[in-house]
Amino acid sequence: MIVRKIADCRRLAITAHLRPDGDSLSTALALAFALEEMGKEVIVVNKDKTPFPFSHFPDCARITIGQIPAQGYDAVILLECADVSRSGQEHLPGYFKINIDHHYSNDFYADINWVDPHASAVGDMALDLCEKLPMRITPRIAGLLYCAIVSDTGSFQFSNTTARAFEACRRLVLAGADPIKTSEALYHNTCPGKIKLLGQVLSTLDMRADGTIAVISMFKRDLQAVNLLEVDTEDITTHARSIKGVQAVLFFKEMEPEVFRVSIRSKGDAHAAAIAEHFGGGGHAHAAGFTVYGPYERLVREVPETVAGLLSARPGGPPPASA
Ligand SMILES: [Mn+2]
Structure with missing residues (x-):
């Protein structure tokens, strides 16, 4: 059905979700180039700007940040958007919509809905589509x-690392994908300041609750010291989470004096959202987060204690929402 619809279209717009990730961004670009191979006119429009490290990809230059015009396209392809609002696009009501997603929770809001929760990534689905289209990959x-x-499976480490994912990657490497170049683009793009920051933050590591909770902290002065305004800290958390026996990482980030955003990353039964x-x-x-207020010394003592209580209160299940 998608193949036939695409064949009938001359001009297409593609959009990813708000705060786009590597899967939706790379797939949006791949589909744009694929449809252009078929002689279509294609734009890629995202509401939110492209995050690091994808912002360094030369192909990302073709992404327009903003809104798809209210008219002028034969169809809009939405990638990994559970509903229209997830795209952040405001002019879509009149458009023919194609919804492509690999998550369970999807509202089936479009004219064509292709939702496959067994796909490792939306890129995996796009490969299947490209193989059915009259074009060369x-x-x-x-x-x-x-x-x-690679990006959506966390370099083949997450639970979506399936035989199907490897099978898709095999076909892609045969078609000319370069795994070394991809790793370099994704993971070897760090600036020296980020590595200094990593060292600073990890040196705050404090193990609590018999080693089941790891606490790390980052202060505004740490960012200033390395001349970074904003920084992706997900990989810093990953280091703390890699410690044997850790169930939850609490990452305290100073937003303002006595205001701390706490990111929680957990493993196994430890339920971060709860x-x-x-x-x-x-x-x-x-993966979850919350904000706490007060002097750091008190928060860093009390919050992990409360979390330890929540973890031990309901082992194997989420603790009550309020206590
Ligand atoms: Mn994805």
Whole structure:
């Protein structure tokens, strides 16, 4: 159905979700180049700007940040958007919409809905689509789709690392994707300041609750010292989470004096969102966050104690939302 619709379209717009990730960004670009191979006119428009390290990809220069015009396209492809609002696009009501997603929770809001929760990444689905379209999968398209899968599986470490993911990557490498180049683009792009910051933050590591909770902290002065205004800190948390026996990492980030954003990353049965909800925040099963107020010395003593209580109160299940 998608193949036929695409064949009938002359001009297409593609959009990813708000705060786009490597999967949706790389897949949006790959599909744009694929449809251009078929002689279509294609724009990629995202509401939010492209984050690091994808902002360094030369192909990302073709992404327009903003809104798809209210008219002028035969269809809009939405990638990994559970509903229209997830795209941040405001002019879509009149458009024919194609919804492509690999997450379970999807509202099936479009004219064509293709939702496959068994796909490792939306890039994996896009490869299947490209193989059905009358076009050649160029090395550039293959490289982008490979990047989508590597990025979404966390370099083949997350639970979506399936035989199907490897099978798709095999086809992509055969079509010209370069795994070394992809790793370099994704992971070897750090600036020296970030590595200094990593050292500073990790040196604050404090193990609590018999080694089940790791606490790390970052202060505004740490960012100033290395001349960084904003920085992606996900990989810093990953280091703390890699400690044997850790169930949850609490990452205290100073936003303002006596205001701390706490990111929780958990493993196994430790339910990050339930912990965050206790403090008025929210998130996902293994990644969540909340904000706390007060002097750092008190917060860093009390918050981990409360979290330890929540973890031990309901082992194997989420603790109550409030206590
Ligand atoms: Mn994805």
